[in-house]
Amino acid sequence: MNNIKAMKVIHSNLQKNHKTLSEYESKQILAAYDIPITREILIRKQEQLEKAVAKIGFPIVMKGCSADIAHKTEKGLIHVDIRTISEAKKAFRHLMAEMTGFDGGVLLQEMIKGRRELVMGLTRDPQFGPCVMFGLGGIFTEILRDVTFRRAPLDNRDAQDMMQDIKGHKILDAVRGMQAADKKLLARMLINLGQIGLDFDEVQEIDLNPVLLDGARPVVVDALIVLA
Numbered sequence: 001m002n003n004i005k006a007m008k009v010i011h012s013n014l015q016k017n018h019k020t021l022s023e024y025e026s027k028q029i030l031a032a033y034d035i036p037i038t039r040e041i042l043i044r045k046q047e048q049l050e051k052a053v054a055k056i057g058f059p060i061v062m063k064g065c066s067a068d069i070a071h072k073t074e075k076g077l078i079h080v081d082i083r084t085i086s087e088a089k090k091a092f093r094h095l096m097a098e099m100t101g102f103d104g105g106v107l108l109q110e111m112i113k114g115r116r117e118l119v120m121g122l123t124r125d126p127q128f129g130p131c132v133m134f135g136l137g138g139i140f141t142e143i144l145r146d147v148t149f150r151r152a153p154l155d156n157r158d159a160q161d162m163m164q165d166i167k168g169h170k171i172l173d174a175v176r177g178m179q180a181a182d183k184k185l186l187a188r189m190l191i192n193l194g195q196i197g198l199d200f201d202e203v204q205e206i207d208l209n210p211v212l213l214d215g216a217r218p219v220v221v222d223a224l225i226v227l228a
Helices: 005-014 023-032 046-056 085-098 140-143 156-167 183-199
Strands: 040-043 062-065 078-082 104-110 117-125 131-138 149-151 203-214 217-220 223-227
Touching: 005 140, 005 183, 005 223, 023 062, 023 223, 040 046, 040 078, 046 085, 046 104, 062 085, 078 085, 085 104, 085 156, 117 183, 131 140, 131 156, 131 183, 149 156, 183 203, 183 217
Parallel strands: none
Antiparallel strands: 040 104, 062 078, 062 104, 117 131, 117 203, 131 149, 203 217, 203 223
């Protein structure tokens, strides 16, 4: 883990009085703690587009990315399943136009096709301190509220228990031709999320939704970190 890199990202945003990090910056912190994220590149000019696409490879997802914009879906700032350069250029122009007045760019990322969505996160409770959350993700987060919490620091047994606590825990098993989730990796992700909260008092909240299962491997597709 490289918490020096994470420290630089957090302190840079605090100096700018940013209370939320952009998705790209949030994921830089996750990556510094060995939490798997989508392969992605942030660009600000259309001239950078073709080179970025060549590195990621089609199909791609393109998103408006700014610390000032938390809810991208509601604002129409996500384009999925882009398969040609012409589609990518059209999406880039639309996203940049929609983000007029905001400081940011366009995030190009690989398209993860997993059908199973999880949610992970961290919240700082006034009494208990940093607490890690795990549950069913995507639209099911708000509908079913099938989540569980543990106080950081977590050990491997805590993380494994969290996976069994949710009502939908069988989604992690081999089902309908899909591989069983890599529970060892999921456990490390939960443990490391707690460690971020312990290392940085400035981190008030972490929201990873969805975390998709790409086969057995969990990958963070979207992320938001809120600073105190």
